[in-house]
Amino acid sequence: MVNPHRVHRAASMIDVARRAGVSAQTVSRVVNDRPHVDPATRARVLEALEHLGYRRNPAAVSLATGRYRTIGVVASTLTTHGAVLVLDGMTEEVARHGYSLTLSPLRAPTLGAVSEALTSFAGAGVDAVVLGVESELVRSLPRPLVPGLPVVVVDGAGTTEGPTAESDPAPGLLAAMTHLLDLGHRQVRHLAGPPDSATAARRRELWRGFLTGRGLDVVEPLVTDWSAASGLAAGAELLRTDPAATAVVAANDQVALGLVRACADAGVRVPDDLSVVGFDDVEHAGVAVPRLSTVQHDLREVGRRAVRQLLHDLGVLPQAPPWPVPSAFVPRESTAPPPSPPPSPRAGQQWSNSYPGTPRGSRSRSR
Amino acid sequence: MVNPHRVHRAASMIDVARRAGVSAQTVSRVVNDRPHVDPATRARVLEALEHLGYRRNPAAVSLATGRYRTIGVVASTLTTHGAVLVLDGMTEEVARHGYSLTLSPLRAPTLGAVSEALTSFAGAGVDAVVLGVESELVRSLPRPLVPGLPVVVVDGAGTTEGPTAESDPAPGLLAAMTHLLDLGHRQVRHLAGPPDSATAARRRELWRGFLTGRGLDVVEPLVTDWSAASGLAAGAELLRTDPAATAVVAANDQVALGLVRACADAGVRVPDDLSVVGFDDVEHAGVAVPRLSTVQHDLREVGRRAVRQLLHDLGVLPQAPPWPVPSAFVPRESTAPPPSPPPSPRAGQQWSNSYPGTPRGSRSRSR
DNA sequence: GTTATCTTTGTGGGCGCTAACAGGCAAACG
DNA sequence: CGTTTGCCTGTTAGCGCCCACAAAGATAAC
Numbered sequence: 001m002v003n004p005h006r007v008h009r010a011a012s013m014i015d016v017a018r019r020a021g022v023s024a025q026t027v028s029r030v031v032n033d034r035p036h037v038d039p040a041t042r043a044r045v046l047e048a049l050e051h052l053g054y055r056r057n058p059a060a061v062s063l064a065t066g067r068y069r070t071i072g073v074v075a076s077t078l079t080t081h082g083a084v085l086v087l088d089g090m091t092e093e094v095a096r097h098g099y100s101l102t103l104s105p106l107r108a109p110t111l112g113a114v115s116e117a118l119t120s121f122a123g124a125g126v127d128a129v130v131l132g133v134e135s136e137l138v139r140s141l142p143r144p145l146v147p148g149l150p151v152v153v154v155d156g157a158g159t160t161e162g163p164t165a166e167s168d169p170a171p172g173l174l175a176a177m178t179h180l181l182d183l184g185h186r187q188v189r190h191l192a193g194p195p196d197s198a199t200a201a202r203r204r205e206l207w208r209g210f211l212t213g214r215g216l217d218v219v220e221p222l223v224t225d226w227s228a229a230s231g232l233a234a235g236a237e238l239l240r241t242d243p244a245a246t247a248v249v250a251a252n253d254q255v256a257l258g259l260v261r262a263c264a265d266a267g268v269r270v271p272d273d274l275s276v277v278g279f280d281d282v283e284h285a286g287v288a289v290p291r292l293s294t295v296q297h298d299l300r301e302v303g304r305r306a307v308r309q310l311l312h313d314l315g316v317l318p319q320a321p322p323w324p325v326p327s328a329f330v331p332r333e334s335t336a337p338p339p340s341p342p343p344s345p346r347a348g349q350q351w352s353n354s355y356p357g358t359p360r361g362s363r364s365r366s367r
Numbered sequence: 368m369v370n371p372h373r374v375h376r377a378a379s380m381i382d383v384a385r386r387a388g389v390s391a392q393t394v395s396r397v398v399n400d401r402p403h404v405d406p407a408t409r410a411r412v413l414e415a416l417e418h419l420g421y422r423r424n425p426a427a428v429s430l431a432t433g434r435y436r437t438i439g440v441v442a443s444t445l446t447t448h449g450a451v452l453v454l455d456g457m458t459e460e461v462a463r464h465g466y467s468l469t470l471s472p473l474r475a476p477t478l479g480a481v482s483e484a485l486t487s488f489a490g491a492g493v494d495a496v497v498l499g500v501e502s503e504l505v506r507s508l509p510r511p512l513v514p515g516l517p518v519v520v521v522d523g524a525g526t527t528e529g530p531t532a533e534s535d536p537a538p539g540l541l542a543a544m545t546h547l548l549d550l551g552h553r554q555v556r557h558l559a560g561p562p563d564s565a566t567a568a569r570r571r572e573l574w575r576g577f578l579t580g581r582g583l584d585v586v587e588p589l590v591t592d593w594s595a596a597s598g599l600a601a602g603a604e605l606l607r608t609d610p611a612a613t614a615v616v617a618a619n620d621q622v623a624l625g626l627v628r629a630c631a632d633a634g635v636r637v638p639d640d641l642s643v644v645g646f647d648d649v650e651h652a653g654v655a656v657p658r659l660s661t662v663q664h665d666l667r668e669v670g671r672r673a674v675r676q677l678l679h680d681l682g683v684l685p686q687a688p689p690w691p692v693p694s695a696f697v698p699r700e701s702t703a704p705p706p707s708p709p710p711s712p713r714a715g716q717q718w719s720n721s722y723p724g725t726p727r728g729s730r731s732r733s734r
Numbered sequence: 735g736t737t738a739t740c741t742t743t744g745t746g747g748g749c750g751c752t753a754a755c756a757g758g759c760a761a762a763c764g
Numbered sequence: 765c766g767t768t769t770g771c772c773t774g775t776t777a778g779c780g781c782c783c784a785c786a787a788a789g790a791t792a793a794c
Contacts, residue, residue, distance in 0.1 A: 011750085013750065014750080022773075023773065024751080024752095024774095025751095025783095026772090026773060027774075028751070028752065032752090035772095036770095036773085037772070038771090038773090041772080056750085057488075058426075058492040059492060059749085059750080060428035060750035060752090061411075062426035062428040062751095063424070063427050063749090063750080063781085064751045065751080065752065065753090066779075067427070078451050078452075078582050078718070081448075087445060087470075088444070089443040091471075093471040100469045100471070101469065102467045102468065102469055103468045103470065104458075104467075104783085105458040105462050125425040134738070173794080177439075190768085226651055227651070228654040229758095231654075232654055254650065254651070257654060259649060260656050261654040261656055261658075283594070283595055284595055286596070286653050287595040287596065287624060288656075289631040291628075300552065322787085379779090379780055379781085382782065391780090392744060392781095392783095393743060393744080395782065396743090402741090403740095403742055404741095404745085405741085407741080423780085424781070426781090427749090427780035427781040428780080428782080429781095430748095430749050430779090431748085431780080431781045431783080432780095432782065470783085511778070569789085590775080
């Protein structure tokens with residue numbers, strides 16, 4: 001026998017061609033929906049395709065074309081809800097165009113790990129890459145990241161080269177600040193994200209700019225790592241050291257929720273004693289006690305557009321998507337007027353080493 | 368010129384072979400770390416590999432070997448935190464073995480969509496598949512799902528064929544129930560997950576079995592879709608229709624948190640008036656107000672083992688991982704003794720059409 | 735010293751597909 | 765009526781790698 005007996009070998013183009021009485025090339029044309037095939041021939045080929053249950057071998061296609069129809073994702077971690085939403089949006093969009101998504105984990109958020117993941121992708125079956133490393137360190141990577149490999153950085157605010165896939169915190173955050181000021185707040189603090197995060201920096205500077213623009217007090221923000229636990233810790237410290245604050249804008253919802261917890265621990269009522277604003281509008285924000293006023297942005301859309309951006313860079317899509325994706329403020333229950341007429345912005349009024357959890361002046365909420 | 372000038376073509380084995388003065392086959396042997404290569408030759412090849420920055424072409428390898436070193440993931444949606452953790456664990460484990468993960472979305476949780484995703488994977492560059500569709504419908508798919516394609520169903524409790532990748536809710540859930548009974552609760556209700564979810568069924572039956580085993584009252588659980596919103600709705604209804612309940616075990620944390628919100632809306636204090644137990648121990652459970660007592664299980668580990676299971680099925684790993692992954696109860700603040708001596712289990716004491724939000728007998732918490 | 739065995743290396747073929755080109759044929763044009 | 769143009773189809777030559785086998789030399793066995 002010429003061909004050894006193989007169990008369950010999938011039908012190849014040759015098999016289909018044989019059955020339809022045409023050449024493999026014609027089958028290829030039909031499969032790829034290319035012109036210059038006689039309708040009758042096409043019908044015969046389609047029948048053979050169907051009958052044999054033909055599925056093209058992606059490895060062979062990739063080998064012949066040099067294209068993989070795959071987009072790689074380098075994500076520092078899937079633990080933040082935001083990253084997941086972006087990923088979900090990418091999955092969705094990618095499927096729409098017949099592409100696949102390949103995940104590469106990145107345990108350590110170091111430069112070496114990133115460029116290693118990048119180069120491993122470079123030669124390894126990926127046409128483009130989404131860099132989901134929200135950290136300033138991406139800036140220090142040499143550009144272009146990988147020659148000939150389109151890369152889009154998600155939320156890499158401030159990178160000079162090319163568009164970055166991100167949502168614009170300005171509309172929502174500014175609306176939130178305006179809302180707080182309209183309510184009567186003059187002491188609006190910030191619980192910032194990690195120092196090396198471009199996203200965190202963006203939100204922080206928006207907050208700072210707004211306050212200085214109105215000539216209001218800017219107290220250096222406490223730093224968190226985006227987590228609820230660090231929000232709790234930073235929140236407790238803020239309550240202890242800065243009793244003048246009547247409102248806090250947190251870097252994200254988890255931090256805001258941690259702060260709410262810190263308030264509960266300290267006997268500070270939200271929103272009666274302290275107004276809290278989050279960022280992201282995670283699912284839980286809408287059902288938390290109290291329901292969290294927050295800034296909403298469509299991270300799934302960011303993921304979708306990131307894919308479209310890459311597909312455009314690859315010449316698959318004629319149009320690049322617009323950037324950035326907008327955001328909006330969603331007022332809920334965690335914001336209210338300040339408890340008492342705001343003290344005139346004068347310094348030196350801090351209690352140091354007061355007991356944590358000291359209850360502060362409370363008055364019933366009036367709306 | 369024979370070869371047209373190409374920009375930036377990656378080095379192939381032939382290029383490496385030429386530089387090292389050997390044949391491509393020898394390079395292949397070195398690259399794949401196979402024996403029967405002279406140490407000196409190996410060194411020369413390694414040098415050439417390094418110098419040319421060689422990376423093997425995965426498409427060519429796959430074409431030649433028929434293996435893809437890739438595991439496909441069919442996930443109904445990434446919106447539940449649990450699914451994300453499992454995915455994260457898989458990503459981690461897969462990387463450890465030099466495999467990749469490919470994502471396939473599944474918008475509609477229908478039989479057709481699942482088998483379509485499955486067959487599309489079958490011919491399309493994947494050695495094995497993780498089915499992350501937590502729904503009974505998977506049971507009704509014909510077995511084997513795809514001939515010659517190892518498949519592992521995550522949390523597909525009750526499927527007869529092969530091991531399913533899951534955690535065992537029993538230890539944690541039973542400990543939680545015991546904890547509630549020890550506290551003095553006799554009216555323990557359940558807010559169940561969706562009816563077509565095997566996971567939800569498992570938890571529900573564990574709850575029911577425990578109660579009937581002790582001769583306690585079993586009130587049919589209200590149904591949710593895992594979301595906080597549905598937990599809020601079901602929670603409100605439970606508070607309205609079942610005032611005898613002193614404790615509720617929710618299908619997951621989101622539902623539990625929704626219930627807590629419903630309590631806040633209705634003026635019911637947690638845990639003073641009602642004890643609440645969640646399931647999953649999501650990040651927010653630990654900082655919620657009150658901190659949620661919940662059942663913790665290592666979903667990342669489930670993901671890791673799912674991959675190892677598949678790798679074992681493929682003959683890559685000699686040992687299959689143990690199943691299931693255990694769970695444990697984490698008591699926190701949302702559970703306390705019932706507000707008053709539990710009424711004797713007698714029926715006919717329901718208030719119908721009482722006002723939602725009617726405050727119920729409260730007493731200060733005593734621990 | 736001769737034969738068997740092992741190690742080291744190379745050769746040819748093929749995985750399934752596509753790109754580029756080459757014909758054949760019909761219609762359109764001058 | 766010859767030629768150009770367009771459509772349809774097939775041929776050839778790889779893409780980069782791995783498998784089976786062959787061939788050489790080195791070593792061991794007798």
